[in-house]
Amino acid sequence: MKSIANYGVFERISSLMAREFGTIKRGSEEAHAFILQPIEGNLLKMSRKTGNRNGRRVIEAIKIALFTINGYLNDCEYDFSKYLTSENQDFVHAALMAIDPFTNEILKEALADEYDWNSADGLREYFSEPIKCLLRIEASAQMWMDSSGAEGYFDFLEEYVALTISDDYDMDFGAKIKNSEKYGKL
Numbered sequence: 001m002k003s004i005a006n007y008g009v010f011e012r013i014s015s016l017m018a019r020e021f022g023t024i025k026r027g028s029e030e031a032h033a034f035i036l037q038p039i040e041g042n043l044l045k046m047s048r049k050t051g052n053r054n055g056r057r058v059i060e061a062i063k064i065a066l067f068t069i070n071g072y073l074n075d076c077e078y079d080f081s082k083y084l085t086s087e088n089q090d091f092v093h094a095a096l097m098a099i100d101p102f103t104n105e106i107l108k109e110a111l112a113d114e115y116d117w118n119s120a121d122g123l124r125e126y127f128s129e130p131i132k133c134l135l136r137i138e139a140s141a142q143m144w145m146d147s148s149g150a151e152g153y154f155d156f157l158e159e160y161v162a163l164t165i166s167d168d169y170d171m172d173f174g175a176k177i178k179n180s181e182k183y184g185k186l
Helices: 007-021 029-050 055-074 089-099 105-110 120-148 152-160
Strands: 002-004 077-079
Touching (some): 007 120, 055 077, 055 089, 055 120, 055 152, 089 120
Parallel strands (some): 002 077
């Protein structure tokens, strides 16, 4: 049975997840680049593909991705019909393809020996880092929108990240390898 995500909880999902998993402080993103970069790259690729450059849609997509992960962690499924729109659904898919083993089968298979996808502890261990990265991207998108308008986040990505992003529309992914300080793009 699906649980309906009400608006109040939808708006607070980021703060709830930040409280539980922590956040990445501004200026320390480099240590998390192997997960941040695929997510941001996928968002930029999707923006280029669809022409949608509205940072607000990215923030909505991040919240939906966080709820999706929260559902895995708490063994429930959410009904996003009120929140999933034609403007944000591509960004949701792009973000989840970068980090979610249940959306991206290649990622799931690549990490099958690293994480137990059927255990709550295994899921928490795996998703801890992607959650922090999603929260950092949400904060960045909000900051760029506040300072440069609705397209500010994508202007930032085009200026500072675009050189590291391929020109195709293939979705990239990255993960922290368990018991290692190394992050890798699988």
